[in-house]
Amino acid sequence: MWNSLILSLCELTQKMDALLNQLKVNAPSIGIGPAGRIGTSISPVLKQGAQPVKLVNGNPMRLGVIIQNNSDGEFMIALDENRIDERYYTFRLKPGETLHMDERQFKELYKGGMMGLWDETSGALETSKALVTEIFWTT
Template sequence: MWNSLIQSLCELTGKIDALLEQLQAPSTSIGIGPAGRIGTSISPVLKQGTSPVKLVNGNPTRLGVIIHNSSDGEFMIALDEARINGRYYTFKLKPGETLHMDERQFKELYKGGMMGLWDEDSGALETSKALVTEIFWSQ
C-alpha cells in the first residue's frame, strides 16, 4: 500500500520537476496553462456515515487527480458531481489502492466534479478516509 503511494508521488514529483525545468527555460514554448504555475490541493476526505462525499469540484485547469483509499473497505468513485450509489460508479478501489487520473493513462483528462462512497458491505469502518490530491494550473 505505502510502496505504491510513494511510487505514485515520486512519479508526480518527477513530472512536476520536468515541467518546472521547461518553464524556466528562456526560449521554450510548451503551451503553458492559463496562469503558467502549477498548484496542488491535498485533502483527506472522511467517511460521512452512508452518505456520498464530494472528492473534487469541476476544474477546467486540472492536470491530474490522485485518490488513495486509506480505509478497510472498498471505495467507489463516480465521475459525476451529483450522484453515486452502489450501482452507479466509475471506479472501485480496494483498501490501500490508488487511482491516478492523468492524460498519460486516459489520453484526455476528466475536468468535472467527482463523488465518493464507501461500500458498506466490504467492511468500511466509520473512521474510513481517502486522500485526494488534485494538480492544476494556478494563478
C-alpha cells in the first residue's frame, strides 16, 4: 500500500512540475507580476461513512486541481460545493485514477468548490481516501 501511495505522489509531483512550468510560461499573459507566487495545498481526504466530503473551497486564484482516488471503490466528484449524490456528480474516478483539472485540458478552469462521494456499491472501504492537490496564485 505504501509503495502505491509513494508512486502516486511521485507521479503527481511530476505532473505538478509540468503544470508549473507551463504556468511560468503563461504568467505574463494573465497579469501576474513578479510579486505573484505559485502556491499549493496537498490534502488527503478520508471517507466519512456514506457522507459527502468537501474537496476544495471556491478559489478565484486557482490554477489547477489534481484529485487521485486512492481507494478500492469508485469516487464521484461534483463541481458544486453544496450537493452531490449517486445521480448528481460531474466526474467518476475508478480506483487508482487521477483527475487533472487545468486550463490545458478544459480551456477554462472551474474556480468554485467541489464535493466528493465514494460509491458504496463499488467496494469503497471505510479506509478509502483521495489525495487532493490545489495549485493557485498567492501574493
